[in-house]
Amino acid sequence: MNIFDKEYFPLHHFSYEVFVRCPKCSGLGKVTTVKEGYFYEKDKSAKFSCLECGHLSASLKEWLGYYVGYIGFDYKGKACGNCGSIFQKEFEITKTPYKSGMAECPVCHKEREYEINWYRYRGESPTDPFFGLDLYFQKQVKNGLLWVYNLEHLQYLRDYINATVRKRERVGLYSMIARLPDFITSSKNREAITKQLKNFEEEIRKSSANKAHKLNIG
Structure with a gap:
C-alpha cells in the first residue's frame, strides 16, 4: 500500500530550481533561487544560467512569459x-x-x-515564475500538458499519483495538489503519466551528469 502523507505544498515550494529553455540558444538552462522563504524573497534572488551556451543573467529586463x-x-x-x-x-x-x-x-x-x-501571469503554466521562460521538461500526455520544475517536484507528483491512500487534512485551496488538472489525477492515465515522469527523471539525471563531467574536465 502506497501512502501519501506529505505536506500539501504550494507550487512555489519547488521553484528554487527550475529547468528552462535558454532564451538565446534554446538549450537546457536553469533558474535558481533561495530554497526557503516567501515568493518575493525568491523573486529577488532568482538567477538564470544556461547549461549549454553559458549565458548568465541575474535578472531579465523583459518578462518573456505570459x-x-x-x-x-x-x-x-x-x-x-x-x-x-x-x-x-x-x-x-x-x-x-x-x-x-x-x-x-x-x-x-x-x-x-x-x-x-x-x-x-504566474499561474499554473509551463513557464518559470521568475522570468517567464518556457519549461524544458514538458510533454503532451493524453489530453493535457505534463511538466515539472525539477526532481523534487517530479518525485512529489509521482508519489501522489501512485498513492493508494492519501491524507486529506489541510489540502488548501492554493496547494499544488488542489490545482492539478483532471488528466493528471485520472486513474486511467496513471500509467502514461508515471511513464513520462520516469522519462523526465532520466533526462534530468543525464543532463546533470553531463554538466558535472564538463566541469571536471574544464
Whole structure:
C-alpha cells in the first residue's frame, strides 16, 4: 500500500530550481533561487544560467512569459463609458499584449473599446515564475500538458499519483495538489503519466551528469 502523507505544498515550494529553455540558444538552462522563504524573497534572488551556451543573467529586463489583461482590475472597477455602471473584464493570457479591447457593459449592454491593464501571469503554466521562460521538461500526455520544475517536484507528483491512500487534512485551496488538472489525477492515465515522469527523471539525471563531467574536465 502506497501512502501519501506529505505536506500539501504550494507550487512555489519547488521553484528554487527550475529547468528552462535558454532564451538565446534554446538549450537546457536553469533558474535558481533561495530554497526557503516567501515568493518575493525568491523573486529577488532568482538567477538564470544556461547549461549549454553559458549565458548568465541575474535578472531579465523583459518578462518573456505570459501576460493577463484586465479592464478595471482594482477595487473600484471600471465605469462604463455609456451608463457609468462599474464592471470588470479579464482577457485571455497572451505573450503579446495589445493596447485596448472591446467590452460589453453588463448593465446597459453597450459595447465600447477600453484600455487594457496587463500584468505578468504566474499561474499554473509551463513557464518559470521568475522570468517567464518556457519549461524544458514538458510533454503532451493524453489530453493535457505534463511538466515539472525539477526532481523534487517530479518525485512529489509521482508519489501522489501512485498513492493508494492519501491524507486529506489541510489540502488548501492554493496547494499544488488542489490545482492539478483532471488528466493528471485520472486513474486511467496513471500509467502514461508515471511513464513520462520516469522519462523526465532520466533526462534530468543525464543532463546533470553531463554538466558535472564538463566541469571536471574544464
